[in-house]
Amino acid sequence: MVFPEPAEEDPIQADYGIIDWNDGKKPMEIQAVQDAALPGYRKSISVLYVDDDPDLLDICKLFLEESGGILVDTIPLAPQALERLASARYDAIVSDYQMPGMDGIAFLKEIRARFGTVPFILFTGRGREEVVIEAYENGADLYLQKGGDPGAQFTELERKIRLVVDQRRIRTELVESQQRVADIIDFLPDATFAIDLEGRVIAWNRAIENLTGIPKEGIMGAGSFSYALPFYGERRPILIDLVLRESRETEEKYQNLRRKCDKVIADAYVRSCNGKSGICLWAIASPLRDSKGRIVGAIESIRDVTDQKQIEESLRQTNKKFNLLNNITCHDILNQLTALLGYLDLTGERLTDPETRGFLENVILAADKIQSLIRFSRYYHDLGADAPEWQNLREVCMKAIHGCEGVTVAYPPGDLDIYADPMLEKVIYVLFDNALCHGKHVTEITFCLKEPEPGNGVTIVMEDNGAGIPDDEKEKIFGRGYVRDSSLCLFLVREILLITGITIRETGTWGKGARFEIRVPPGGFRFISSV
Template sequence: MDDDPDFLALTRLTLEKLGPFSIHTCESAHDALAYLALNPVDAIISDYKMLGMDGIELLKTLREQGDETPFIIFTGKEKEEVVVRALENGVDFIIQKTGDPKATFADLLHKIRQAIHQRRLEARIRDHERREADIINFLPDATFAIDTMGVVIAWNRAMEKMTGIPVSDMLGRGDFEYAIPFYGERRPILIDLILRGEDVVAGKYSRIWKEGDKYISEIYIPHLNCGKGAYLWFTASPLYNTEGQITGAIESIRDITGRKWTEEQLKKREEELAAALDASGVGLWDWQIQTGKVECNEYFAEMIGYPLAELAPISIGDWIKLSYQDDLKRFNELINRHFAKQTPIYEDEVRLRHRDGHVVYVLIRGKVVAWDGQGHPLRMTGTVLDMTERKRHQADIEASLQEKETLIKEIHHRVKNNMQVISSLLFLQRKQISDPAIRTLFQESENRVFSIALVHEKLYRSKDLSNVDIQDHFQTMGDYLLSTFGTESGR
């Protein structure tokens, strides 16, 4: 823009030749405002002294409208106060028309390119910062950031929700203002460790651990959640610029109260389960199938005569060495069936070698509790129950039953023989008696002996003494009586 048409034309031709640039010219500030309202440009070059509105007034108007287009005043030699006004209103460069025209236009060309580059760089930086702010704003965890001076530069929506403090009340605040919502006072917190060193937060947290350049801590704050308290998980990391220099720090805060409650309940149940298992004397094992590593508890180690410290760590190979070769084939069959998901659990009774050499009979139960994406087993856990005493008692019972069975057979044989002898003697005696009445008495005695012998035989042969076949007994007894009396009467 220039109110001198000849100079305006010269400037246009020169810049288009040196450019390449596409130049649009205006002879007044008002024409320029009308054009700029409809057409975006990369840079504005204006004379200072123009009719109606000078160059600085035009600059001021554009800046008030929010237009940050690079603005260069190309004018004659002006007073210092003009330069100050121009700088105060946001001019990028002031170039004097006096001097060597070639050098002047070369300087103008350089300043145009420099101003455009600088503005584009600033736009990219703002865009980058805006994207970063958007990312931070939409993070699910409450997050805020500070610069190297400890001034808040980001305060996301989750942080607003957690603290009840809007971003407008926190941005630009320093002097540990960000600590007040959590601790009720201005004090260094985890994020300050990044910028000020570990000494500044010494004693503020019960435990802080580091992962790379990130610091992590966990703390219980009683006044949060309307006085119910909350467990919070903190992570703080440095912010870097493109040169790798720390430009600030960022901290994320997660409410883990629900998780802590679950962990406490789980811990309580694990303690209850451990107490129950301790009372039951059951061995526990946990097998990492891919690595072969097996972890077991003290009861399992005691079963085979080892202290746990001496037995651990143990591998599946060591487990196999403790087993008997005759049991391994069945073990492989059953475990492979479970791995193939053909059985809900693995269960087998096997023998293990005790440290002192004797056999330990155990009942092993287990189940795969973790699989990979291809359906291969990753982890299996289960129990070991010592069956040695039960086996010994079972063997004693079986031996006792065998002895009793032998005794019962002998008693049965003797009773049966004695009944036969008595029955035979009664029969022989009856045959020598001629008196019918006495013969009938002997026959009845003989029948009673037979009935007793029959009952004895039935009881001996019965598999279930609570369910004896009486009908069969009566049938046999009836057939015997009919046979006896029929023969006696001659029919």
């Protein structure tokens, strides 16, 4: 057989020249030569046609191969075809029904038993309904009855061959894709599982088997919140379910729960899991989507952070003790400085020599500086002493500014929570105190929100109608050495906010008022109405 040469306009011919595809080779061997010689060339479909009628074998082979892209091997008997299939692979098999020795149905059964799901088309003159039913019951992909116009008949056979091969390819690619995803999930270092929309477990990787002691075989396909049992000892919604449906009751069972785009992240404490007591878990859950972006389930990854939490708690206790010692020491030093300054004042009243009084005033200034630095260090050591927490912005502002007279305050909306250091109230107080102390004639302070941009967080604006801040000082005011009359400088304000990634800058106009923009990153805020 001679493989069809490329048409003159085919760029393959120009690139590779005319190749003698035949050289005495069988179609399957020809295809292998073609695939090796022309990388990227579309592979032909290899077909094994079995029929005891030699005329039909010849005419069918001629029609199919002239259609282009199909290579046909012909064999007259089914037992011979089975021998060939033991050493060669075909994309599709076409078989007659009535043949000596083994009919098409028996041949089909052998193929399914020995060679799996290779596409099979029954091509026969027998059109009885029971034959068609039996063929489909035993795994035939399609059925085509012989007879009628030969051209139309073989054109339809060609169409069916291409159809079953494409369907097989799509199924194979889908299975391979699903297997790749399953393998990725299975070998993830974090304990991971997935559920479908009905809550049935569809993935349970090795890491979660080790964490829970539950083998994959014991939970795959299980529903009714079975995945909660290893962690909580009861069937109930957990973090993964919050991806598919919101529940305030479920959210309240977690610590530090936050949403980032379509993901839900939280910490959890588990009393017992797989024989281990007192486990701290970090978990993240997100939707599973199909190729069209539709949600078809959810996936959750869990990490045992018990050791990390214990280290954090040890550091917290160490810092607490250190801060206590620091506060006691600072308190004692401040008491001594107060006494020292008092004695210096009394000494100054008794000195008459101007030069000596000048020296004494320098000593008093140095003591004041030491006193200011010690107060600064006391506040600085409080940074990060306690874990960040969710705080309602309006409530924090009202506590910080409570009792102020002579200034009209427009508070922020009441539905915004911020994840920040517990010293957030001190931050608001300092900003307010700075406005009163240095704004000269402040009578109005307004809090508002800039329109949040998708993926860019939310910006809180605090502005007043005072004197404002000169352009050349807008960044200097956040410097460590820039301490005016406030007990807590803006340097520490910035440091407190940065603990949870919050930034602050001054954008007001000199002469018209100060304006502070506080930007909270994604995941660091939530609107109560959407929780």
